[in-house]
Amino acid sequence: MKHSPNSPILLTSSLHVDEARKAISSLVSELLQESHAINDPADIETVLLDQAINRILAEDLLSPIDVPAADNSAMDGYAFDGKCLGTSSSPIHLRVVGTVLAGQPYKGQIEAGECLKIMTGAVMPAGCDTVIPQEFTASSNDESINFKSDQLKAGENRRLRGEDLQKGKAAISAGRLLRPSDLGLAASLGIAKLKVRRKLKVAILSSGDELRSLGQALDAGSIYDSNRYSLTGLLNRLDLKIIDCGIVRDDPSSLKQAFIEAASKADVLISSGGVSVGEADFTKQIMQELGDVGFWKIAMRPGRPMAFGILKPVSGSSSRKTLFFGLPGNPVAVMVTFYQFVRSALLQLNGASQTETPIVQAISETAIRKKPGRTEFQRAILGRNAEGKPSVRLTGSQGAGILRSMSEANCFVILSHDQGNIAAGDWVDIALFDGLL
Incomplete structure (x- = not known):
């Protein structure tokens, strides 16, 4: 069953992970077509080659020479x-x-x-x-x-002359997330500057009366806010501009004002907390006033509740709409939902041609319990077994609040929606956290 992200979705409905991804990608495509952002000269800037790492190439890089230049x-x-x-x-x-x-x-x-x-x-x-x-x-x-x-x-x-590259042909295609090898290739062609997409402005905030900032004393029932720091690190990996809107208390007027201010400054707003059953009642009311946002229950673990949609422009701000992600409050769930939904949407919105994380396989060192009917993202460590084959082991307890399980891991074991228990020795899908280049 398909759901449109442009209309509120009840928390009792459930989406497969793939359905959620398709809905997000579809709305981002509509947003790009509406704003013409990919072709807007104002969204393109020229940077020196040594400043272009992790930027999105805005136009095809044409080779000014044949490579090699002679036989x-x-x-x-x-x-x-x-x-x-x-x-x-x-x-x-x-x-x-x-x-x-x-x-x-x-x-x-x-x-x-x-x-x-x-x-x-x-x-x-x-x-x-x-x-x-x-x-x-x-x-x-x-x-x-x-x-x-x-x-x-x-x-x-x-x-032969021109065997690798012919003069006038594309050496690197537009939409490439530029890597060190791309910078080396551009330098080998004598190119010192590249046209890249403007960095997206991404606002982040955490909501919850129990949250405290670093340096504050913890009173009974309070915890330090870790989500903004995890999100900052994730966004810095994509080299985006971050607007930290801090901690917002759980009351309608504070949240509404925070959302309005963030949306007036940013292309994307990411909040954490306030989207699960019971918590989301007044958040839904605010979202209905400010834009078109759906509250989803996704058939996944961790990260079941999530909100997604569009915040409309407010008076006196940019005419562009703001993409909104309301992530769960649990620290691990925040990072899992970012990796599985937000990261690819940010890359797509910024004009990247490749937005998905590559999936590889490894041998599970132990049995893993799994119920069909949801997609699970287990935190794990990839290595090699005694035979030299890729093998993977879980980092222990997989609770959504155990941030240590993410800190120790270097990959996700991805167990698909219809998959059941995994036996030791079975091959499983994994997604690495970090790429070599």
């Missing part, structure tokens, strides 16, 4: 005219008439029966189209080489 040798060896090769194993004898180094093109031209010693990356001399690797040759001195004719074919071990 060159793919290895150390000897360059010669491949016409001398035959189809039999008859020996070839060539006289060495010079050496070609990388960055120092050979200005002469060889004749029949001659060759040049050549280094990897050196420009192929005129009259040469083939390179025989040094280890395939025999010689009695430094002036000649011998090898069998059938050891290679004409044209082998030569990298």
Whole structure:
């Protein structure tokens, strides 16, 4: 059953994780089409190459040169005219008439029966189209080489001009979340600046009378607010602008004013707390006044309650609408729902072409109990077993309030909606927290 995020959803209804993702992606697409944000020049800026890491490339990066710029040798060896090769194993004898180094093109031209010693990356001399690797040759001195004719074919071990990139063609496509390798590629093309998408402004707040800020004393029943710090870290990984709106008390007027102020400054507002049964009554009333927000019960663990939708522009603020995520209050549930729903929506809203986290598999070291009918995200540690195969073990208790389970983990074990118990030795899906590049 599909639900529109543009109309309130009762807490008694239940969504599959995939349904929630599709609904969020659909609304973000509508928001982008309505605002034309992806094509708005005001949402594009030019930055120096060393400042472009984790930014979204705004337009195709066209190569200003051919790569390689000329035919060159793919290895150390000897360059010669491949016409001398035959189809039999008859020996070839060539006289060495010079050496070609990388960055120092050979200005002469060889004749029949001659060759040049050549280094990897050196420009192929005129009259040469083939390179025989040094280890395939025999010689009695430094002036000649011998090898069998059938050891290679004409044209082998030569990298052609434009083989990697042709001038005017896209080296990196728009929408790329720029990684270190992308910056290296741009630098290899002589490009010092890149056009990237403007950083999204993301406001965060925590709601709850029990919450205390760091430095305050804890009285009976109170706890320190950890969610804003977890969210700050998650958002910094995406290199976004963060607007910290602090802790808001559980009363309608305070929440409404906080939402209005946050929405006037931000592209996205993320709150934690106040969306579970009983807590959400006045929050729902506020959301109905400020925008179109649905309150969802998602068939997942942890992170069952969540609110999502649009906050409409308020008087005197930007004409753009604000995307809203109301996350659960439990610390682990906040991070799980961010990873599973918010992260991809932020990337999509910021123009990224790849928004999903890659899924790989590993062998479960232990049995895992699981009831069909919900998707579970177990915190775990990925390693290798005695056979060198990827294996994964849980971090212990998986309660939604046990933040240590996230701190110790480096991945999620993802158990799908219809999946049952897992036996030790079964392969399971995992999503890593951090990428190598």
